[in-house]
Each structure stands twice: as structure tokens, then as C-alpha cells.
Amino acid sequence: MIRIPILTIRTAEALLRLKDGNAVVSLDLGRSKTNVLVENGHFFIGNQRVPLSSLKKIKEKSCYIIENGKIRKLAVFSHETNLYYKLFPTRDWPTVTLSSTPMHRFTFVSPKKDTESKIREISPVRGIVLDTCCGLGYTAIMAAEKADKVMTFERDEGVIEIAAFNPYSQELFSDKGIGLVRGDVNEGIRKLGNGHFDRIIHDPPTFRYSPELYSKQFHEQLFRVLKKNGILYHYCPSPHITRGKLLYPRIIRQLKEAGFDDVKYHEVSSGIRAIKG
Numbered sequence: 519m520i521r522i523p524i525l526t527i528r529t530a531e532a533l534l535r536l537k538d539g540n541a542v543v544s545l546d547l548g549r550s551k552t553n554v555l556v557e558n559g560h561f562f563i564g565n566q567r568v569p570l571s572s573l574k575k576i577k578e579k580s581c582y583i584i585e586n587g588k589i590r591k592l593a594v595f596s597h598e599t600n601l602y603y604k605l606f607p608t609r610d611w612p613t614v615t616l617s618s619t620p621m622h623r624f625t626f627v628s629p630k631k632d633t634e635s636k637i638r639e640i641s642p643v644r645g646i647v648l649d650t651c652c653g654l655g656y657t658a659i660m661a662a663e664k665a666d667k668v669m670t671f672e673r674d675e676g677v678i679e680i681a682a683f684n685p686y687s688q689e690l691f692s693d694k695g696i697g698l699v700r701g702d703v704n705e706g707i708r709k710l711g712n713g714h715f716d717r718i719i720h721d722p723p724t725f726r727y728s729p730e731l732y733s734k735q736f737h738e739q740l741f742r743v744l745k746k747n748g749i750l751y752h753y754c755p756s757p758h759i760t761r762g763k764l765l766y767p768r769i770i771r772q773l774k775e776a777g778f779d780d781v782k783y784h785e786v787s788s789g790i791r792a793i794k795g
């Protein structure tokens with residue numbers, strides 16, 4: 519059942535094409551199809567009656583919900599972080615943008631493929647998994663399909679608020695195998711025991727947003743909480759250039775210094791796989 523109907527430009531175009539009758543559209547970003555009645559210049563979803571003309575304001579790079587018969591962009595602004603959070607539709611799963619910075623690759627690789635490539639790096643997935651940066655929960659949800667337990671951190675309430683609307687994030691809140699910690703992983707990781715995790719996915723935002731998650735001290739913590747023979751995957755954003763410098767050679771060096779073995783950058787996943795030997 520669709521929890522909260524979501525409209526995109528595709529839904530809008532399908533409804534606007536129809537004068538009267540039933541349109542079969544997706545109201546959950548492609549997860550399922552629903553019949554929507556169009557009649558006398560309005561369309562009907564649940565108990566809401568919305569003028570068709572209001573669909574004209576729908577833009578390609580946003581998702582929309584219906585509130586009191588009106589269409590509203592699925593976005594929030596936080597005075598605390600001074601960031602604007604928006605669910606951004608792509609060809610498959612949506613991404614979330616933080617003041618225009620997307621949290622997933624979506625141009626050449628879709629968010630779904632992006633997630634699959636990250637999970638492949640820690641395969642075989644098993645045991646207890648640490649997913650350092652929850653975001654929309656894609657890596658946590660996919661890891662939880664095979665793992666015994668996934669622990670994931672998210673420090674930003676704005677991101678969690680957007681995830682709560684996203685049809686592809688729902689397992690984050692419903693899957694008992696996923697423990698979402700609302701807090702800073704850089705602080706939280708220090709309270710975790712040595713050798714606790716079989717696998718770690720470290721998927722930080724760009725360096726600008728969270729420089730602490732690229733620090734030597736954080737890499738030492740990742741090494742400490744990973745079990746012997748455990749696997750780490752470390753995403754490297756802006757794979758080619760960050761402030762004119764390649765980012766991944768520095769991360770490789772730091773991971774080796776922290777004690778990791780077999781540290782290699784993989785272009786497909788745009789990240790580094792390393793083992794605690």
C-alpha cells in the first residue's frame with residue numbers, strides 16, 4: 519500500500535494528457551502503479567481533490583506531495599544546519615540533495631547501481647555490518663538483506679525527514695535488522711567495542727561536508743572496530759579531483775597507516791576496498 523503519494527513530472531504529464539477517465543500512474547517513484555481518476559479538471563488521490571492546473575508547476579528535478587488539496591515540493595530547510603534538503607528523482611531510486619549537493623551518484627550510474635556496486639565490495643556480506651553514513655538508507659537496507667544486523671548512523675535530521683517520505687527508504691524504519699542511530703558517527707564510533715563488525719561501509723558525503731570522516735583518526739577507529747579478516751569499503755567522492763588534488767591516494771595511504779592490508783581503489787564503485795589482515 520502507498521503510504522504517501524509522491525508526484526513527479528512523469529505523473530503530472532500522464533495526468534495532464536488525460537481529459538477525463540482513469541490514468542495508470544506511479545505514486546511511489548516507480549515501485550508500483552495506481553489508478554487515478556481525472557474528472558472535471560481535477561484528479562483524485564485518496565480523499566484529496568486536486569486541480570489539474572496545479573500540476574503545471576511540477577518541475578523535473580523535484581518530487582511533490584499533496585497537502586490539503588495542494589501540491590507541495592518534497593523539501594525542507596533547516597535553520598540549524600542552514601541546508602535545504604530535497605528528494606531528487608532519478609531514473610530509478612531518488613537521491614537527496616543537501617543545498618544542491620547530491621548524496622548519490624546519478625548521472626552516469628544510477629543510485630540503485632551505485633548502491634549495488636558498494637555492496638559488492640563487501641561481499642560476501644555477513645555478520646554485523648557498520649554503515650557509517652545512513653543517508654537514504656540504501657546501503658544499510660541492501661546490506662541487511664544478507665547480514666545478521668546492520669548499525670547505521672545519521673547525524674542530520676533533515677535527511678531522516680526526507681527518507682521518511684521516500685518509498686525506497688521504508689525498510690530503514692521497518693526492518694528489525696537495521697539499527698538507526700541518530701547521531702554523529704565520529705563520536706559514536708569511539709564508544710563501540712574493538713573488533714565488533716564483520717563488514718564496514720563508509721560512504722561519507724563530500725570532504726567539504728564532513729572532513730572529520732576523512733581523517734587519520736577516523737580511519738584508525740574504522741580499523742579498531744573491524745574484526746580480523748573483516749572488509750572495509752570506503753567511498754571516495756569526486757573520484758577525480760577534489761580541490762585540484764586526487765583524494766583517493768591520500769585515503770589509501772591513511773588506511774595503510776591505520777593497519778589495513780590489500781588496500782585498493784576500484785573505479786566501478788568509486789571507492790577503496792581494504793582488509794584487516
Ligand SMILES: C[S@@+](CC[C@H](N)C(=O)[O-])C[C@H]1O[C@@H](n2cnc3c(N)ncnc32)[C@H](O)[C@@H]1O
Pocket residue numbers: 621622633650651652653654655656657658671672673674677701702703704721722723727728731
Ligand atoms: C553520501 S550520504 C550516504 C548515502 C547512504 N549510504 C545511502 O545509501 O543512502 C552521506 C550521509 O552521511 C551523513 N553524515 C555526514 N557526516 C556525518 C557524521 N559525522 N555522522 C553521521 N552521519 C553523517 C550526511 O548527512 C548524509 O546523509
